[in-house]
Amino acid sequence: MAPHPRAQIVDRLRKTAADQQWPSWRLTSEIQQQADTPTLLMAWRLAMGVTQEQVCQGLRGLASDDGQQCAVSCQQLSRWEHGKERPGSFYRRLLTRWYRTNVDRLGLGDDPISTYPAYAESEEDPLKRRTFLGLAAAVPMITLEDVRKGLDSHLGVTISTADVDHWRDVVIGHASTYGHTPPAELLTGLTPDMAALAELCRTHPHQRDLHVTAARLAGLIGAAHTDLGHDRDAREWLHTAARLADLSGDNETSAWIVMAQAMTALYSPQLAHVIAIADRAAPAIREAGPGAAQLAGLVARAHAQLGRHTEARQALRQAQTLADKLTLAQQHETFFGFPGRELAMYTSQVLTATGSADAWDAQQIALNGYPDDDPMDRPLILLDRARFLIARDEIDAAADTAAGAITSLATHQRVPLLLAQAAAIGGLLAQADARIAADYIERIAA
Template identity: 30%
Template sequence: MVFNKTQCVAPMLVRRMRRITRADVIGQSTANASTEWQEFGRTLRAWRERRELSLRDLAERVRWHFSLIGKWEQGKHRPPVEAITALDAELDAGGELMARALRAAMVDADQLRKSTVEVKTSSWDEGEDMERRRLIRDAAVVAVGGAVAPALAALTDAWQASEPRIAGASVSGVMIDDWEDAAAAHAKTARTEPPAVVLTALAADFAEMAPHLARKQPDAVRRDLTHAAARHAALIAGKWTDMGNRRQARRWWRTTRALIDESGDRLLASWLRSREALHRRSDPAEDLTEVLKLSQEARRLAGQQPTAPLVAALTAEAKTLAAMGSHTDAVGTLREAEKMFDRLPALTGAFHRLGERGLWFDRSLIYTLAGDVKNAAQSQDAAEGLYPVSDQTLPRIRLHRAALHARTDPEQAAQEAFKIVDDLSIERWMTRYAMDAKLVLGALPEQARALPAARELRALTASRSV
């Protein structure tokens, strides 16, 4: 018997969503829902046509009625998880349909969920919260697979219930330590896995913390709990930024700042504000002046002693200055960061050591924006040798290299950039890639911007950024 890894999850996912929403939303009209399901439908149709299949042909293969598939393609109905899995597998879509559907499901879940950090303790429905937590876990399993998910969820609940609570608190010290460890694990995974997959895993952990954040806790417990939650919230905000959802990103950046300021950890507050500046700089709708202020606030919070947060704040400020065209100031701030980096002591705890490769990446971007060919090329050579093939940063460095040569060999640069973008699967696409592709297009001489390769790069980047 061939076992489908989502078969054990999908029925439970649908049943729990029905109980949470108090209405059967699976298969109903999406007229009032997000446009993400319409995007899913367009993607489904594109894959079907790419495989040269009619609606009836596809229906016969996946054993769903052709009229239903037609409605899914039009975005008029939400397909169930079983159908999405079958369609993705039959069309050999490489997970793209799953990623599109997961994004739409996350938007739906956000519309249905109650607020977490802001919710009043008196209004918190623990039974409903448990169902929400399980729903999010199930969604994560659809993204990453795994037949053991139901057992894992039950074991997690049992493990938390078995840990002795701190006096006057609703959590144990071990639970908070586990969430701190989880944040570090998520940060590592975020460098290699698709944003939607990372986001669902983060959501599962944050959903476990949320009811405890809504309750009154002893001061020391509250401090530690908000510290762990802030690290998760920052990663969630970053993934929403990567996926181009500005509204969700801003909501979670505000949550991040509120949580970390409540924890009282100035260094982590600095670190997370630098991360916010890094992500928001990739949003073309952002005011770079405001992003610069955020970087400067991170620098103020870091203080004067050599620490990883101070280096991160300086490099965030330098990259923002470079993006604003203040190249001399950007290079000066970068050199200040380099000097501080050389003075860093060994780091432990919540901060990962700011690796040499990260600084080489920063140099690559800043010198490319400044048009310093020698230093940019040296930085790109060094960085490419340090980043693993699976790291999401490597395509960005290669786009920097294409931008560097866009003026001297525009056609080759545009072709190379197009290939880099085209090789990135839709589920791994991030707004930062769009920013770097536009860096190439902006560096092309005026007369070269009409080249076929440049037009193709512009069109592909625009379609990925929708």
């Protein structure tokens, strides 16, 4: 390998893959064959162009998203990549999710990898294995001038500012329909644009603004999956969005993605995970823009629901402090920003969960910020009001409020997230009055 360093081979194959639009499995297979990697696992990492530390961070993040601990180190990953040890089932599952493939194609399955051909014969690149071996016999003389020219060539492959602005407008257009278009329909509508953006990111890996735009669209997809109750899909898309945001180096976008991850966790059984997600974000991210302000609000809601009233009030004050620093544009942006009405909603939810006597007034302030036909936040505030009424033993009023929040919506607007919250209200009503609870369940099911 000395005359033909592995890194050079990998770089060449990655460039060929980008030019000819190879699938990731083909690129991985070529790298294993031509760069003579000890394992397919190493070939996958080289194909992605990431470091061992980045993979380890990704695995730890995936495990944390599931509420589990992962202590994988670069040394451990190196042993797996060199075939000295074999990862257990827990780590194999994380690796398949990180690389978005199956255990067999990672070389970690029970079946011989030879039964999984890299690609069909008809797809094979004209540069055959024998051609590569012939080229490998010649030792290239690489100079710094060659390196400089290669960098210039790479940096010259850019898309115009007008094109970047176009894609930013496309994402804003999709985001503007969120909450008004059924989530499944929204996902269908944006799929072609996400595919086109993904291709642009692949062919222009250095273009920062492009990754910001792709991260936001991936985050929108994650939010739609959250509304549909597709927790796994939401986590996967938000993980991809986080990686795109990290590549962009834009802390504000990263903060928004972290917030979206916390939002998904807020409606899961593992409520404490909201706080864990926020805690593991870098300080610069926790202070950056609308996402940071909203994240602090989510942390306040999580603390309140967990009975940690002091921590909830502290986090709510932090949310207010960060919100006060936002520009007018950030305050008026309804999806990627943090409007004052959302902070009012979070305040009402925190006061409700902590049993504050001021909760009713806070709910009213929050409700006044939304139109009567708002299909998501307003129903959530009304369901919270129903919880407040149950705590005051006003069972009939609570049932009427919660039922009205759901029955006022068109059928396609009754997304799984809302129905799950409505069902939780039914459980609380049943503890107080079985008859009222049964009538309530019948009304929201109609």
